[in-house]
Amino acid sequence: MAVAACPDNAASGAVEPETKAVAELRFSDLDEIDKLGEGACGEVTKVRLRGSSAEFALKIAYYDNNDPEGEMEVLRRVAQSGSPYIVGCHATFRGPADEPAMLLELMDAGSLSRVVRSRGGHGLPEPALAEVAARCLAGLVHLHSRGVAHLDLKPDNILANSRGDVKICDFSVSRIFLSPDGESRRISISVGAPEYLSPEGFKPNAHAGPRGACAADVWSLGITVMKLFLGDTPILPADVRSSWVKIKEAILYGEPPSFPESSSASAELRGFVTSCLQKNPKQRSTVAQLLAHPFVARRDVEASRHQLREIIVETMQ
Numbered sequence: 001m002a003v004a005a006c007p008d009n010a011a012s013g014a015v016e017p018e019t020k021a022v023a024e025l026r027f028s029d030l031d032e033i034d035k036l037g038e039g040a041c042g043e044v045t046k047v048r049l050r051g052s053s054a055e056f057a058l059k060i061a062y063y064d065n066n067d068p069e070g071e072m073e074v075l076r077r078v079a080q081s082g083s084p085y086i087v088g089c090h091a092t093f094r095g096p097a098d099e100p101a102m103l104l105e106l107m108d109a110g111s112l113s114r115v116v117r118s119r120g121g122h123g124l125p126e127p128a129l130a131e132v133a134a135r136c137l138a139g140l141v142h143l144h145s146r147g148v149a150h151l152d153l154k155p156d157n158i159l160a161n162s163r164g165d166v167k168i169c170d171f172s173v174s175r176i177f178l179s180p181d182g183e184s185r186r187i188s189i190s191v192g193a194p195e196y197l198s199p200e201g202f203k204p205n206a207h208a209g210p211r212g213a214c215a216a217d218v219w220s221l222g223i224t225v226m227k228l229f230l231g232d233t234p235i236l237p238a239d240v241r242s243s244w245v246k247i248k249e250a251i252l253y254g255e256p257p258s259f260p261e262s263s264s265a266s267a268e269l270r271g272f273v274t275s276c277l278q279k280n281p282k283q284r285s286t287v288a289q290l291l292a293h294p295f296v297a298r299r300d301v302e303a304s305r306h307q308l309r310e311i312i313v314e315t316m317q
Contacts, residue, residue, distance in 0.1 A: 025049070025103070027096060030058060036110075041071075041172035046106065056090060057107070061100040061172070072100050074171040077146050085139035087159055087169040107159035107167065109312045112228060115160060118315035121232030126269055126295075128311055131304035132158070132166050133225055133272065134296045139168040140217055140287045147178025149213035152192035153220040155227055162316060164309025177210045184209055189216045194247045195236060196220045199279045202248045208281075215281035218290070222276025226257060229265060268295040 030047040033055065037044050042061040048054065061071060075089040082088070088105035095101040109115065112132065116123060124132065136158065143150055150157075150168060157170040175187035189198070190206040198219035200206055208216065226235055235257045240246045256277040259265040265273075272295035275285035290296065 025091060027093065027101070030056075030103075032058075039172075041170075044104075047103075055106050057087075057104040059102045059104060060095050061102075070100065071171045071174065072102065074148055074174045074176065075102060077176065078143060078148055078171075083139060083142035084165065085135050085167055086142055087167045104169070105167075107161045107165075107169070109160040109162055109316055111156050112158045112160060112166070113155040115312060115315045116155065116228065116231050119231070119311070123227075123229040123231035123233075124311065125307065126229070126266060127299060127304040128308040129225065129229055129269070130295055130299040131301075131308045132228060133221070134291070134299070134304075135166045136168060136221055136224070137287055137291050137296065140214075140221070141291075143168070143174075144210075144214045144217070144287065147176050147184075147210070149175050149177055149187065149189070150217050151175060151189060151213075151220075152196070153217055154193055154196045154224055158224070160312045162313055164305060164312055166308070175213065177208075177213045187213055189213055192220065194244050195241065196223045197247075197251070198281065199251050200281055202252050212281055214287065215284045218276050218284050218287060219281075221290075222273045223257065225269075225276070226259065226273055229269065230259075230263070233260075266295075268293075268298070271295065 029050050031050050033046040033048055035043065035045050036057060042059050044057050044059045047056050047058045049056070072092040075092055078086055079089045087107060090103040090105070092100070092102050123129075136153070140150070140153075148171075150171065152170060152173050153168065157168065158166060159169050160166050173191040175189075175191075177187045178184055186207040186209050188206065189201045189208050189212065190203075192201070196219075198216045200208065200212065201216055223235065234241065236247065236250060240250045256274075256279055258277075259270055259273070272290065272293050275290060275293060278284040285293070
């Protein structure tokens, strides 16, 4: 079964197959190497292009997404001009049972959740975390500028590689808030992992326009940054984390999550997270404002990137 190439893959940092053009590939040209993961929306395997050393991640979706907001459509849209902060898409096609399938850039270090687990549950030090935050913000700039809200940003959906790159992945529940002709529309934002869901996302029939959809991603980023710093230390009490209803009550009616007083988090990190976790989405910082926040803007870029890469490589050994 022939595949359809995502345009401008080189711009996304993806590696082109060595022996034939992506547009000429067929599903039968791929050999499975290993299973990488499985979730509610699909499974991902490591594959190799037959007759070459080129390796990729192949995602086979469990849903049949023919609607215009499907993951395949999102990938086509965000790959049009590429981003080094979004996992590259080489091709989208139909699998052997006519299910949606995506040939993706292989990130050999796995998710940031895996990185933290490999560190014994210890979170990331602030310099490395500032680099992660900066790269996630750059990725969100790319998505939002193309009318896409991710809506499921969390450590599981941020992948790393041995070069020290960090990229956003998994658009299973993402939504498109701008039509091809640039007309804005309201989208459902009541999707994604409950612990990372914004307060407005818990409300009945939760929908938002472009501004609100982008603000929902900012909330998720704030929780993600907290989680990556705290590691195994839970953000919500165990009795709250045990049910969707209790998480909803805590987020809707309680104070926004914050670092414990005993935490070693700096004033800059605390301020960054507070800017993300304003319960009123209109008071939440925008992605552009967060890029200018001291926690990100004043980092030593070279030192932060070096530390992040060292941590990632160390966890792969």
